[in-house]
Amino acid sequence: MExxxxxxxxxxxxxxxxxxxxxxxxxxxxxxxRNLWQDDxxxxxxxxxxxxxxxxxxxxxxxxxxxxxxxxxxSYLVFGVKQLLPPIIIAGIIILAVFxxxxxxxxxxxxxxxxxxxxxxxxxxxxxxxxxxxxHGTLDGTGIVWQDFKWQMLVNLFVWVxxxxxxxxxxxxxxxxxxxxxxxxxxxxxxxxxxGAVYLVIKSAYQINSNISDDGYFECxxxxxxxxxxxxxxFLLDRMDxxxxxxxxxxxxxxxxxxxxxxxxxxxxxxxxxxxxxxxxLLSGVKYDYDIPSAEYMKKAMSESNFFGALQAAGYESRLYxxxxxxxxxxxxxxxxxxxxxxxxxxxxxxxxxxxxxxxSAYRYSPEAIKPYFHIYxxxxxxxxxxxxxxxSIYTVDDAEFYAAFRKKGITTEDNxxxxxxxxxxxxxxxxxMNEKGEAVTLDYLNYEESMYKQIRGDFKMILSYIEQxxxxxxxxxxxxxxxxxHGRTGTAPSLEEATGENYxxxxxxxxxxxxxxxxxxxxxxxxxxxxxxxxxKTFLRSMxxxxxxxxxxxxxxxxxxxxxxxxxxxxxxxxLKASRDVNLITYEIKGDANxxxxxxxxxxxxxxxxxxx
Numbered sequence: 001m002e003x004x005x006x007x008x009x010x011x012x013x014x015x016x017x018x019x020x021x022x023x024x025x026x027x028x029x030x031x032x033x034r035n036l037w038q039d040d041x042x043x044x045x046x047x048x049x050x051x052x053x054x055x056x057x058x059x060x061x062x063x064x065x066x067x068x069x070x071x072x073x074x075s076y077l078v079f080g081v082k083q084l085l086p087p088i089i090i091a092g093i094i095i096l097a098v099f100x101x102x103x104x105x106x107x108x109x110x111x112x113x114x115x116x117x118x119x120x121x122x123x124x125x126x127x128x129x130x131x132x133x134x135x136h137g138t139l140d141g142t143g144i145v146w147q148d149f150k151w152q153m154l155v156n157l158f159v160w161v162x163x164x165x166x167x168x169x170x171x172x173x174x175x176x177x178x179x180x181x182x183x184x185x186x187x188x189x190x191x192x193x194x195x196g197a198v199y200l201v202i203k204s205a206y207q208i209n210s211n212i213s214d215d216g217y218f219e220c221x222x223x224x225x226x227x228x229x230x231x232x233x234x235f236l237l238d239r240m241d242x243x244x245x246x247x248x249x250x251x252x253x254x255x256x257x258x259x260x261x262x263x264x265x266x267x268x269x270x271x272x273x274x275x276x277x278x279x280x281x282l283l284s285g286v287k288y289d290y291d292i293p294s295a296e297y298m299k300k301a302m303s304e305s306n307f308f309g310a311l312q313a314a315g316y317e318s319r320l321y322x323x324x325x326x327x328x329x330x331x332x333x334x335x336x337x338x339x340x341x342x343x344x345x346x347x348x349x350x351x352x353x354x355x356x357x358x359x360x361s362a363y364r365y366s367p368e369a370i371k372p373y374f375h376i377y378x379x380x381x382x383x384x385x386x387x388x389x390x391x392x393s394i395y396t397v398d399d400a401e402f403y404a405a406f407r408k409k410g411i412t413t414e415d416n417x418x419x420x421x422x423x424x425x426x427x428x429x430x431x432x433x434m435n436e437k438g439e440a441v442t443l444d445y446l447n448y449e450e451s452m453y454k455q456i457r458g459d460f461k462m463i464l465s466y467i468e469q470x471x472x473x474x475x476x477x478x479x480x481x482x483x484x485x486x487h488g489r490t491g492t493a494p495s496l497e498e499a500t501g502e503n504y505x506x507x508x509x510x511x512x513x514x515x516x517x518x519x520x521x522x523x524x525x526x527x528x529x530x531x532x533x534x535x536x537x538k539t540f541l542r543s544m545x546x547x548x549x550x551x552x553x554x555x556x557x558x559x560x561x562x563x564x565x566x567x568x569x570x571x572x573x574x575x576x577l578k579a580s581r582d583v584n585l586i587t588y589e590i591k592g593d594a595n596x597x598x599x600x601x602x603x604x605x606x607x608x609x610x611x612x613x614x
Contacts, residue, residue, distance in 0.1 A: 039107035046111055049182055050103035053119040054096055056186035060122055061365055063092045064193040065129070066357035069364065071200045078215060078344070079353055087354040112171045112178070119182050120164030125365035126189060127163065132156070134368060145445055146372045153369040160367050215324040216331030216343045218395045223321060224409050226470070230316075230418035230516070231479040232543040235463055236282075237427025237456070238275060238397065240485035242266065242508040242595075244428050248456055258464055259512065261520035262481075265556065268511040269532045269594045270487045273571045274582070276612050278486035278533070279326040279424065283307060285537045285553070290585055290608035295329035302328045307537070308337035310546045315417035321395045322424035399426045399455060400433055400440035403462045407438075411469035418544055425459055427485065434458045476520075480543040483512040484536065492574045495586055495602065505597040507569060511536065513556070516543065528593065530565040531556045566591055572612075573605070582611040 039046070066088050070077060103114055134152055136144050146153075171178035226233070245264075249255055272278045277288040280298050284305035288297050302308075308318050319340045324331060331341040356376075363374035402425060426434070431443045436457035444451045463483065470476040491503030499505070511531075514520075538555040541548035548555060559565065566589060573584040587604040594600070 035108070036110055037108045039111065043104060046107070047100065047104040049179055050111070050115055051096075051100040052183045052186035053115045053122070054100045054103065056189045057118055057122045058092045058096045059190050059193060060126055061361055062095060062358065063088050064197055065361035065365060067197060068200060069357065069360045071204050083350070083353055084357065087350040088357065091354055112175070113168070115182060116167040116171055116178070117164060119186060120167050122189065123166070123185065124160045124163040128160075128367065129365040132159070133364070136371070144375065145448070147446075149368060153367070156368040215329065216341060217324055218320050218322065219340050219342045219393045220321070220395050220405065221393065222319065222340065223395070224406060225412045225414055225419070226421065226473070226475055226479070227317070227417070227419040228413045228415050228475055229478065230544065231475065232420050232482070232540060233479060234422045234482045234484065234540070236279070236422065236424045237459055237483065237485055237510065238425065238429035239487060239490060240427045240456070240510040241488035242268070242510050243489065243502075244452070244456060245510040248453065248460070251453065252457065255460065256524040259524045260522060261518040262512045262514045263525045263527050265511040265513065265527050265529060265531060266508070267528045267530055267594050268509050269567050269569055269590055270485070270507055270509045271533045271568070271570060273487050273490060273507065274612065275486050276326050279322060280328070282486065282533050282537055283327060283422070285534065290610050290612070293610050294612050298327060299329040299333045302333035307541070308334060310541065311420055311544060312337045314544065314546050316420060316544055317416055317418070318420045320422045322422065323397060326424070397424055397426050398433070399459060400438065403434065403438040403458065404440075406462060406466065411466070411473050413473050413475060420540065420544060426455065427459055428452055428456055436461065438462055478516045480516045481514045482536070482539070483510065485509040494573050494575065494584070496571060496588065496597075496600065497602070506594055506600055508594050513539070527561060529556065529559050529561055530563065530567065530592070530594070531559055532567045535559065564591070567594070569600070582608060584608065
């Protein structure tokens with residue numbers, strides 16, 4: 001028994017040795033693996049093919065893409081072409097060199113597959129960005145309900161897969177044809193975009209700014225400082241249509257009591273349908289016909305208008321809190337009349353520029369299903385992002401940030417003749433990143449309307465807190481407070497009568513005014529005066545006791561309750577065939593109650609020579 005046991009043990013040990021000597025993978029598997037890597041091509045040949053594919057990829061997405069987007073959007077960007085080109089060229093060269101060599105080190109079918117995918121993605125991205133993108137509008141913060149595009153996203157993914165499979169199929173049938181395909185298509189893509197870049201430079205040479213924008217910025221060190229003697233404080237809530245204000249009062253009827261002393265002007269019209277040129281027009285009173293470039297108009301408006309000069313001559317301080325791109329082509333146009341207007345200092349951060357422009361490039365060229373991850377609000381590519389704003393000194397329109405600063409700093413006073421303070425807030429304009437408590441929140445496009453009203457409520461909570469601090473400081477009674485909008489609800493459409501849904505019809509804006517010395521025991525009053533932003537501009541001057549007469553335009557207080565006034569509204573109309581945003585300037589004449597769209601008459605349609613959103 002003992003011998004048998006010993007023999008069995010020896011047999012088991014022998015079997016274990018035999019098993020341990022068996023290869024981990026079968027000979028057939030190892031052979032297939034060797035076939036994947038086997039390659040009779042020289043390294044230099046693979047280097048040339050991979051270099052062509054990577055060059056097309058890099059040039060399309062990292063170099064030409066950001067450059068083309070810069071040219072198309074340079075009106076909004078605070079850096080010049082000198083700040084853009086070095087980071088994208090350096091990044092492009094590094095990526096080209098690294099991945100060309102890295103891919104060339106691959107061999108056989110693995111090399112073929114990787115290069116096929118790279119050139120396939122490049123072709124698909126080029127076609128996507130230039131021919132098959134869905135028009136989601138401009139990146140102005142307007143919400144996109146991506147779930148509504150799920151079928152388009154699915155079809156788009158199939159298109160991408162089909163395009164990427166093309167080089168794979170070529171490689172399967174003929175490696176020589178595949179090699180020629182990769183090299184020729186890569187060079188053709190690069191050549192077309194080189195010619196495109198040259199054309200863009202020639203076409204836009206007069207606009208291209210080689211240096212950092214001289215727009216400047218509005219700094220925030222005295223953001224909540226007011227005069228002990230006289231103030232006019234304007235809260236401009238972006239896109240605050242009267243319909244939104246009416247709905248807010250229905251939801252929060254107690255606001256009528258809390259806004260005691262205010263008058264709600266319910267027949268107040270704007271002048272333009274976009275933030276630009278509405279803000280510049282409201283502050284200058286100078287009309288824009290889109291007949292000169294936007295930057296040139298803003299400089300002209302601020303130079304021709306004596307608004308801030310008149311306030312300064314009367315001994316008053318003016319401070320603006322908005323984005324310079326909506327007001328002036330350069331803060332130098334103010335000639336020192338706006339206290340917190342500062343010239344751009346410091347250097348743009350190359351990595352910030354590269355990150356921002358690659359994000360925009362990815363949004364343009366990526367499949368529809370991936371675009372939500374690259375969706376960006378272009379106002380974020382502004383002074384504080386490109387130059388840095390750790391100390392909070394650069395103002396940008398961000399309501400949650402504004403409210404946080406107000407909580408931290410609070411109202412302070414100074415003993416001067418008077419102050420004109422203008423705050424531009426996000427209001428009813430998305431992205432909605434503040435809730436009704438004034439807290440920063442994540443964007444929620446699934447509950448668009450509720451998110452909007454939460455942000456508006458947060459704004460009014462802040463304004464009411466501001467009012468309470470004015471009262472505590474003893475300056476409320478000699479302060480005029482104006483709550484208004486730059487424009488009403490918006491939507492891309494050929495005209496107001498061709499707009500759909502809530503965007504159809506009239507544009508009446510929110511306007512609430514509490515005059516200095518008003519009886520604050522009186523609940524919110526209403527008025528149906530036929531007034532517009534031209535009258536509000538004069539009201540700014542009147543409230544500060546500055547002469548505003550001479551051009552025939554009167555302040556709101558000078559207009560009779562039942563007086564008939566003809567007003568005009570200038571809409572930015574799209575061309576539905578080209579799916580462009582601002583192509584036509586449409587003039588409407590308004591007589592009577594502006595809330596009744598039958599009182600709006602379209603009197604002129606003309607093509608914009610210099611559209612702002614082009």
